[in-house]
Amino acid sequence: MCQVDYSSSRGSRNASGFGRDVSKWVDKETVLPSNVLSLAVVGKNKKHPAVFPVQLPLFFIKLLCPEGGLVADPFGGSGTT
Numbered sequence: 001m002c003q004v005d006y007s008s009s010r011g012s013r014n015a016s017g018f019g020r021d022v023s024k025w026v027d028k029e030t031v032l033p034s035n036v037l038s039l040a041v042v043g044k045n046k047k048h049p050a051v052f053p054v055q056l057p058l059f060f061i062k063l064l065c066p067e068g069g070l071v072a073d074p075f076g077g078s079g080t081t
Contacts, residue, residue, distance in 0.1 A: 039053045061071055 037056070037059060039055045041053055065071055
């Protein structure tokens with residue numbers, strides 16, 4: 001599971017919102033991510049060829065893609081999604 005630190009957004013209408021009002025997202029299950037994502041590195045990632053934690057693209061896919069939606073990998077290679 002991906003954990004995101006939302007503490008910088010509390011009490012601020014613009015924290016990590018790049019000029020957008022993020023107050024409606026504070027304390028919600030789905031929010032705009034902060035500038036830093038804290039992801040656990042599990043094992044040596046033996047089951048997937050990506051050099052980054054699998055949770056990194058998974059976080060953004062879940063955030064930006066509707067359930068059942070299609071995710072395109074324009075590079076079509078390992079280590080990209």
